[in-house]
Structure formats: structure tokens, C-alpha cells
Amino acid sequence: MCPGEHPLTEDWFVEAVDRVAEAGRRASLAIETAVGVLREGCEAYTAGRPLVEVVDELIATGGREARLSSADAFREYERAIASMRADVARALVDEGGLSLTSAARHLKISRQAAARLYGQAREPGDEGPC
Numbered sequence: 001m002c003p004g005e006h007p008l009t010e011d012w013f014v015e016a017v018d019r020v021a022e023a024g025r026r027a028s029l030a031i032e033t034a035v036g037v038l039r040e041g042c043e044a045y046t047a048g049r050p051l052v053e054v055v056d057e058l059i060a061t062g063g064r065e066a067r068l069s070s071a072d073a074f075r076e077y078e079r080a081i082a083s084m085r086a087d088v089a090r091a092l093v094d095e096g097g098l099s100l101t102s103a104a105r106h107l108k109i110s111r112q113a114a115a116r117l118y119g120q121a122r123e124p125g126d127e128g129p130c
Contacts, residue, residue, distance in 0.1 A: 012091070016084035023073070023080040030073035034066040082120075089114050090121035 041058045045051060085107075092103040104114035 012087060016080075016087055020077070020080045020084055023077040027070070027073040027077040030066070030070035034063075034070040037061065037063045037066045086117045086121035089117035093118060 037058060040061075041054045041063070044057065045054045049057075089103055089107065092098045092106060093100060096103075098106065100114050100118060101111050103118075104111045107114060107117075109117075
């Protein structure tokens with residue numbers, strides 16, 4: 001199985017929600033850290049420090065790394081959401097007996113988008129190549 005992909009199991013929905021929640025928690029913490037670094041720079045600037053010094057300090061204290069870390073964490077959150085959406089589309093069709101058109105209506109997306117999501121989801125027990 002590819003990294004980040006999970007076969008549908010009996011508890012697949014609970015597991016998918018847990019993955020999304022954990023990825024969201026990590027993204028939230030990373031964004032909070034990045035915003036904290038910026039707030040410190042803003043406080044220094046409003047206290048009268050020159051912008052050049054503030055920017056140098058932000059960079060020296062890990063501002064760039066905080067920004068990149070938050071972007072990475074947010075992308076991981078988006079991947080977890082996308083994986084869950086694909087699994088939900090497959091489950092609506094395979095387990096719920098809906099047509100792709102009906103599943104698309106339930107998800108409030110186009111039939112073409114539902115078909116793409118359905119195709120992205122792993123079939124139960126599918127351990128094929130990435």
C-alpha cells in the first residue's frame with residue numbers, strides 16, 4: 001500500500017476521521033507557531049526596531065522553518081481529507097449501493113468528480129503498486 005493510503009476496513013470511517021483530526025491538530029499547532037513568530041516580529045517593529053533588524057531576527061529565530069512547517073502540515077491535512085473523501089465516495093457506491101450519479105448528488109459534486117474520487121480510493125484488500 002502507498003504511504004498515506006488505507007484500505008477500507010470495518011472501521012475505515014472512524015480511522016479516516018481520526019487521521020483527519022490528527023493531521024488537523026498538527027496543522028493547527030504548526031500554524032499557531034508560525035503566527036507566534038510573526039507576532040513577536042510585529043511587537044519588535046511596533047516597539048521601534050527597524051524593519052531590517054526585525055526581518056533578520058525573524059529569519060534567525062526560525063521564522064522560515066515555521067512557515068515551511070505549517071505549509072507542510074496543512075498539505076498533510078489536505079491529503080487526509082482527500083483520502084477520506086475518496087473512501088467515502090467508494091463506500092457510498094460499494095457499500096451503500098448508490099450509483100455514481102447518486103453518490104455525486106449526496107456529496108454535492110459533479111458525477112465526473114465522484115468518478116475520480118471513486119477511482120482514487122483503494123479497494124478493500126487492494127495492496128497493489130503505488
